[in-house]
Amino acid sequence: MRIVFIGPPGSGKGTQCQRLEELLGLVHLSTGEMLRDAIRDGNELGRIAAGYLDSGNWVPDDVILQCIVDRLTAPDCADGFLLDGFPRTVPQAEAFDTLLEERRLPLDCVVSLEVPEEVLRKRLLARGRHDDTEETISERFRNHDRLTEPLIEYFREKGILRRVDGQGTPAEVFDRIKEAIGLPNT
Numbered sequence: 417m418r419i420v421f422i423g424p425p426g427s428g429k430g431t432q433c434q435r436l437e438e439l440l441g442l443v444h445l446s447t448g449e450m451l452r453d454a455i456r457d458g459n460e461l462g463r464i465a466a467g468y469l470d471s472g473n474w475v476p477d478d479v480i481l482q483c484i485v486d487r488l489t490a491p492d493c494a495d496g497f498l499l500d501g502f503p504r505t506v507p508q509a510e511a512f513d514t515l516l517e518e519r520r521l522p523l524d525c526v527v528s529l530e531v532p533e534e535v536l537r538k539r540l541l542a543r544g545r546h547d548d549t550e551e552t553i554s555e556r557f558r559n560h561d562r563l564t565e566p567l568i569e570y571f572r573e574k575g576i577l578r579r580v581d582g583q584g585t586p587a588e589v590f591d592r593i594k595e596a597i598g599l600p601n602t
């Protein structure tokens with residue numbers, strides 16, 4: 417299966433992809449994790465990305481596309497993948513569509529996790545990752561609303577959007593996701 421997870425900061429993309437990865441044995445690719453790894457390694461991608469992550473801004477589309485396209489064409493993605501946090505802008509989605517069409521690899525669905533902002537702020541402040549400060553969280557929400565939210569309409573028009581309530585326990589959310597993507601609820 418090829419599934420994309422979108423949702424605002426803290427909506428549970430990473431948590432739910434990890435569960436689905438364990439269940440289905442698919443590769444879980446988080447662009448946020450890839451960028452944090454690059455920053456830790458101190459490589460060129462990391463040097464470019466650091467300022468964007470620290471300020472809660474989205475990394476430029478061409479930079480993201482360059483790193484994800486290489487990764488998606490690796491052999492371990494041949495049977496499918498779970499994408500967490502990519503695409504995150506309409507230009508990223510359009511470039512991704514072109515890549516998938518060229519390879520005749522259609523997406524199965526796009527899971528949109530929906531959680532009210534006040535709940536997300538509490539989750540993120542409790543987690544305390546480097547970019548989980550009041551100011552950076554606000555900037556991430558602003559960028560999400562401006563650049564990522566339009567993807568909901570983009571994928572709805574394609575008929576592959578699955579909206580899922582991301583509130584409740586992680587197990588409850590996972591049950592809803594399984595139902596939304598057509599997996600048996602065991």
Ligand code: AP5
Pocket residue numbers: 423424425426427428429430431432446447448449451468469472473474475476480500501502503504505508539540542543556582583584585586589
């Ligand atoms: P990224 O790492 O993707 O950050 P994000 O989108 O802000 O999302 P998070 O990882 O914070 O949250 P999540 O939805 O994964 O939730 P999680 O499961 O962790 O990206 C980081 C940065 O990289 C971006 O800001 C941007 O700069 C850059 N970037 C990445 N991709 C990019 C792209 N494509 N283009 C441009 N720039 C890009 O859960 C959050 C917390 O809540 C955890 O503590 C978790 O334990 C808890 N939790 C989860 N589910 C529940 C639940 N049901 N109930 C209670 N708590 C829960």
Ligand code: MG
Pocket residue numbers: 429430431446448500
């Ligand atoms: Mg995450």
